[in-house]
Amino acid sequence: MPRIAIITGATGGLGQEFVREVLRENVDEIWAVARNEKRLGEMKTKFGDKLRIVRCDLSISDDLSALFHLMETEKPDIRLLINNAGIGEMGASTGFTDDEIVNEININCKAICLLCNHAVPFMLAGSHILNISSASSFQPVPYINLYAASKAFVCSYTRALNVELKSKGIICTAVCPGWIDTEMLQKEYNGKPVKFPGLVSPNRVAVQALRDSAKGKDMSICSLFVKYEHFLSKILPHKWLMQIWLNGIKDYV
Ligand SMILES: NC(=O)c1ccc[n+]([C@@H]2O[C@H](COP(=O)([O-])OP(=O)(O)OC[C@H]3O[C@@H](n4cnc5c(N)ncnc54)[C@H](OP(=O)(O)O)[C@@H]3O)[C@@H](O)[C@H]2O)c1
Numbered sequence: 214m215p216r217i218a219i220i221t222g223a224t225g226g227l228g229q230e231f232v233r234e235v236l237r238e239n240v241d242e243i244w245a246v247a248r249n250e251k252r253l254g255e256m257k258t259k260f261g262d263k264l265r266i267v268r269c270d271l272s273i274s275d276d277l278s279a280l281f282h283l284m285e286t287e288k289p290d291i292r293l294l295i296n297n298a299g300i301g302e303m304g305a306s307t308g309f310t311d312d313e314i315v316n317e318i319n320i321n322c323k324a325i326c327l328l329c330n331h332a333v334p335f336m337l338a339g340s341h342i343l344n345i346s347s348a349s350s351f352q353p354v355p356y357i358n359l360y361a362a363s364k365a366f367v368c369s370y371t372r373a374l375n376v377e378l379k380s381k382g383i384i385c386t387a388v389c390p391g392w393i394d395t396e397m398l399q400k401e402y403n404g405k406p407v408k409f410p411g412l413v414s415p416n417r418v419a420v421q422a423l424r425d426s427a428k429g430k431d432m433s434i435c436s437l438f439v440k441y442e443h444f445l446s447k448i449l450p451h452k453w454l455m456q457i458w459l460n461g462i463k464d465y466v
Contacts, residue, residue: 215241217289219332221271221324222298224252226395227345230419231295232260238423240292246271246280247298271298271324272316281331291335296325296344296367301360303399303465314359321363322370329374329385338382341426344371348391348439351446352454356466364389368432375431386426390418391439402465411438 218235222228223245235243243260246267247253253266267283269276284291299321309317325344332342347364354361368387375385392398392409400407418435425433434440446454 214288214290216292217242217244217265218293218295219244219246219267219291219328220293220295220297221246221269221328222345223247224249224256225297226397227390227393227415227418228295228297229256230415231297231343231423232256232264233416234419234423235293235295236260236263238293242289272319277324277327281327284331284335289335290337291332292337292340294328294332294336294340294342296328296342298324299345299347299364301357301363301397303357303462305356305466306358309359317359318363321360322366325367326370333378333381333383336381336383340383342371342374342378342383342385343422343426343433344385344387345422346371346387346389348389348434348442350387350389351443352451354458355455356459356462372431384426384429384431386422386430386433388418388422388425388433389439389443390435391442393418405464407465411436411442 218240220228220231220243223232224247232243232245242265243263244265244267245253245256246269248270250268253268257264257266267280269280300317329342344367346368349357349361350364350368368389371385371387378385392412393415394412395415398409413436421435422433434443
C-alpha cells in the first residue's frame, strides 16, 4: 500500500510550500489537487515523480466523487490529508451573488468535511489531517464576513473531529494563519498599496503547521502577532475588535 499525502490547493502559495515540506516526509506519493492544469504540470516538473497530479474542482460534486473513487480503487495508506484550498474576497455580504456564496461555502466548508470523511477509512494511527482555517476565525469579521464565518466553521469542525478521532490515533489540526504573502491577497486598492500587518511567508506557515500537527496540537498559530490576536479575541468584546478592524479597512470598503 503506497503511503500518500493529499494536498488540496496544491498550486497556490501555501499549497506549494506544503508540497515542498511534505516531500521531505516519509511518503511515497503526494496527490496534488487543484484545477489549473498548466500550474499542476509546472509543479510536476518542479517537484518530480513523487507528485501525482489530481485535477479536481472541489466545488463540483462529480469531481469530488472522482477523487473519492480514486481513493477507493487504490486504497492508499493516507498518512496526511491537508485541506488547504480556500477562496475568499472582501466586500459587503449582501453584494455577493447566490452562486458566489454557494461556491465559497462548497470549497471552504463542504469539500473539507467530505474529504475528511472519505479519507479517514484509509488512515491508520499516526496519520494527520490539517485543515486550513485562518485568524479570521477568531471573531466575526465584517466585509470578509462569509470567509471569516467559513473559517470559524473549519476551526470548530477540525478541533471536534480531533477529539472524535483520538481513539483511532489520528491527529486533526486547524491551521489559523494571519496574512500570508500569496496571490490570494489583493496587494493594491485604487492604486494604493494595501497594508497587511503581521504578514508572513507561506513557508513559515507550512513548516509551523506540520510541526504543530506532529506535536498533536489541535490548532496551529504561527506567529507571535497572531498569537496576540488570538489572546485579544478571548478577552476583549468582539464588537470592539470588529470596530478596530473597521477603522483599519475604512479606505478599502
Ligand atoms: N493568504 C492569506 O493571507 C491567508 C490567510 C489565512 C488563511 N489562508 C488560507 O490558506 C489557504 C491557501 O491560500 P493561499 O493564500 O495559498 O491562496 P492561493 O494562492 O490563492 O491558493 C488557493 C489554492 O486553492 C485552489 N483552489 C481554488 N479554488 C479551487 C477549487 N474550486 N477546486 C480546487 N482547488 C481550488 C487554487 O488552485 P486552482 O486555481 O488551480 O484550482 C490554489 O491552489 C486557503 O484556505 C486560505 O483561505 C490564506
